[in-house]
Amino acid sequence: MLALFFFLFGSAMGSFLNVVIYRLPIGKSLIKPPSHCPLCGKNIRWFDNIPIISYIILKGECRDCDAPIPIRYFVVESITALIYLYSYIRFGISLELLTFLTFITLLIPIFFIDLTEMSIPDTLSISGIIIGLILGVFRGIIRISLIGAVVGAIYVLIVIYAGKAIYKKNVMGFGDIKLSAMIGAFVGWANFLLTILISSLLGSIYGIIQIKRGKSSMKSIIPYGPFLAIGGFITFLFGKWIILKFFLA
Ligand SMILES: [Zn+2]
Known part of the structure; x- marks a missing residue:
């Protein structure tokens, strides 16, 4: 029932x-x-x-x-x-x-909006950070959650500045900072590191397929938010299992 x-x-x-x-x-x-x-x-x-x-x-x-x-x-x-x-x-x-x-109800619209609009509404991501942290308190993992949010934001900032220095363009958007912080708040810092790994992997595979199909070149911009969203979704459900199985074995 x-x-x-x-x-x-x-x-x-x-x-x-x-x-x-x-x-x-x-x-x-x-x-x-x-x-x-x-x-x-x-x-x-x-x-x-x-x-x-x-x-x-x-x-x-x-x-x-x-x-x-x-x-x-x-x-x-x-x-x-x-x-x-x-x-x-x-x-x-x-x-x-x-x-x-709560996490998934925020991630689904973020995924589809970023996919088509190439931007992530603050209404979703910023409220997501706040709710994620509040839930972190009740889940008894507020430190892990808070560090996750901070690591998430810093990671994207570093990628943006490194991208500007190396490629002279924005490789990630500023919306991704808030999305990363939100995901970090929900999954915690260890799982967030795994999220980066999964989403970069998925993003690269997608990029290579698009180039092979002649739909884009190395210079094309693809939104990274949808891959972060999928990465966050996977790590929330299976992060602990993946880390134990592949990284701490
Ligand atoms: Zn009609």
Whole structure:
């Protein structure tokens, strides 16, 4: 029963996160007006606004004007629902569950906004740092959490200045400083170091694939935030296991 609840709760949250992803970067209110089709302006009927299912029933098109609904809506609702379900199975009703759900609910919109807008809203990252630290107090790991946030910020600052000195360009954005600090606050400093490793690895693989496909060159700028977000997600769940298995064995 509770597992089903968390799946449905996650899908509803995913539906809300879609609104955040669409409206936050353009400075629109998250509450008003109600969801409507950007092409024909008609309000979305309540029965067409059911997470995951409506997208399938409507075959990804507006009921009124057949404008395509971005696949992102379906993807965000589905992955949020699945992650919420997995979190409940993994952590049970606990403080770690609350912490991880908060973390992921911030990471998902950051991932998609940075991917398309190449920027990370402070509303998400700065409140994430504060919430991460407060939860750190209750989790009894405030020192690890605080050092994590500081290490996160310093790491990106160093990369930015080194990048400027060597490549004469911004290799990372200033939004990444706040995102790194937020991830550090949630996962702690040791896991944050692992996050750097994972996200650089993923970023490099992605970069090489893009160059091979002729879609970008060594000079192209790709947002680093999405890779940091994936790295933070992986380390929160598996960091301890990875460190014990591969680094302290
Ligand atoms: Zn429409």
